[in-house]
Amino acid sequence: MPSSDGPRPLDGYRVLDFTQNVAGPLAGQVMADLGAEVIKIEAPGGESARRIVSVVPGRKPLATYFLPNNRGKKSVMVDLRSDEGREHVLRLADSADVVLEAFRPGVMEKMGLGPETLQGRNPSLVYARLSAYGGNGVNSSRPGLDLMVQAEAGMTTGLRTAEGGPQIIPFQLVDGATGHVFAQAVLAALLNRERHGVADVVKVAMYDVAVSLQANQLTLHLNKDPNASSKSAKPAPTLGPDGKPRKQVAFATQPSDAFKAADGHLVLSAYVPKHWALLCEVIGRPDLTEDERFADQKLRAVNYYELKDELESALAERTAAQWVDALHEKGLMATLAYNWKQVVHTPLFAENELAVTVGEGENAQVVVRTPARFDSFTPAAVGLPPSPGEHNDEFLASAVAN
Numbered sequence: 001m002p003s004s005d006g007p008r009p010l011d012g013y014r015v016l017d018f019t020q021n022v023a024g025p026l027a028g029q030v031m032a033d034l035g036a037e038v039i040k041i042e043a044p045g046g047e048s049a050r051r052i053v054s055v056v057p058g059r060k061p062l063a064t065y066f067l068p069n070n071r072g073k074k075s076v077m078v079d080l081r082s083d084e085g086r087e088h089v090l091r092l093a094d095s096a097d098v099v100l101e102a103f104r105p106g107v108m109e110k111m112g113l114g115p116e117t118l119q120g121r122n123p124s125l126v127y128a129r130l131s132a133y134g135g136n137g138v139n140s141s142r143p144g145l146d147l148m149v150q151a152e153a154g155m156t157t158g159l160r161t162a163e164g165g166p167q168i169i170p171f172q173l174v175d176g177a178t179g180h181v182f183a184q185a186v187l188a189a190l191l192n193r194e195r196h197g198v199a200d201v202v203k204v205a206m207y208d209v210a211v212s213l214q215a216n217q218l219t220l221h222l223n224k225d226p227n228a229s230s231k232s233a234k235p236a237p238t239l240g241p242d243g244k245p246r247k248q249v250a251f252a253t254q255p256s257d258a259f260k261a262a263d264g265h266l267v268l269s270a271y272v273p274k275h276w277a278l279l280c281e282v283i284g285r286p287d288l289t290e291d292e293r294f295a296d297q298k299l300r301a302v303n304y305y306e307l308k309d310e311l312e313s314a315l316a317e318r319t320a321a322q323w324v325d326a327l328h329e330k331g332l333m334a335t336l337a338y339n340w341k342q343v344v345h346t347p348l349f350a351e352n353e354l355a356v357t358v359g360e361g362e363n364a365q366v367v368v369r370t371p372a373r374f375d376s377f378t379p380a381a382v383g384l385p386p387s388p389g390e391h392n393d394e395f396l397a398s399a400v401a402n
Helices: 023-033 083-094 115-121 146-152 173-196 206-213 215-222 273-282 286-290 297-302 304-315 320-329 347-351 392-401
Strands: 014-017 037-042 074-077 098-101 126-131 201-205 256-260 265-269 333-335 355-358 365-368
Touching (some): 023 098, 023 126, 074 392, 083 115, 083 392, 126 173, 146 173, 173 206, 201 206, 206 215, 256 304, 273 286, 273 297, 273 320, 297 304, 320 333
Parallel strands (some): 014 037, 098 126
Antiparallel strands (some): 256 265
């Protein structure tokens, strides 16, 4: 029977979190949800995400970058450029299990807070470094954020605005993925410490995470035959009704796309042979399974545009929602494409209990929880994010006393 009050894996662990914005604080949030005491080390005035507020007309401004990733943490505000501030942090690090930092490569060393210094004082400390590009050389020591990394890692491939410019993904995909990878890496380092006595330095780069998210696509280009262009001429591009070249389908995963129905689009995936046969049955086109153009998984991708025309001709008979229900009845994968406003009101969102309320009364805020769940405890720190320096008296006074 699931319980909400069992011991949590990181109970008793202390994490010093020097990070800002999304990726690093998200990793710290994962650890807070797992029971760790996470202490934000903030510059005077607080970290930058506190000032990134929503500007939607008619809505109160919310620090939407800050609120979801800092629940239940504590805050110490110090000037790391001062000797006093640095001494406070050194003393705190002496009792920490983990340090999370995301300054540009070399900054922590310049402040006298690099891994050699901190692990020299506290040999059991796991020191975790997050950077935009890795800090491995002249090309990877630059500052960066989600927007820049998306573009540089190729994530705008195939996405174009109406004016022809690159279409940036409209949310922090790289930040979010990086935060979870960063947390995973730190948890692995803690396990390594417990099992083998190794206190490691962990390094995660946002660029590396962005590249890994596209491993399927990039593997294709890593293995391109360098002599292919000389062996055979490229086939002429297929033209659409507008006379423009149609995008080539690169993988044998069709049908797996958005398709037009009577009143709009649904998204479906039925490229596995048995799913393909079921799809044809449900839409009333069993003849498509015998069509030579779609005889196997590869041909359905090669002849994708003909396939799409045939499917949309059949799907035009009913609404998108009706087709989703009919496909679900047969165990097939299909959905409507929801926008953010719709998502938070769907039965699935409620069923998965993805909203968590932090604080009480007029101070209460509703945010999205981290996704992992456990039978023995509820992984959710429900305290409000701290105000800048809220816990200075608790930690700095005790550090001086010790």
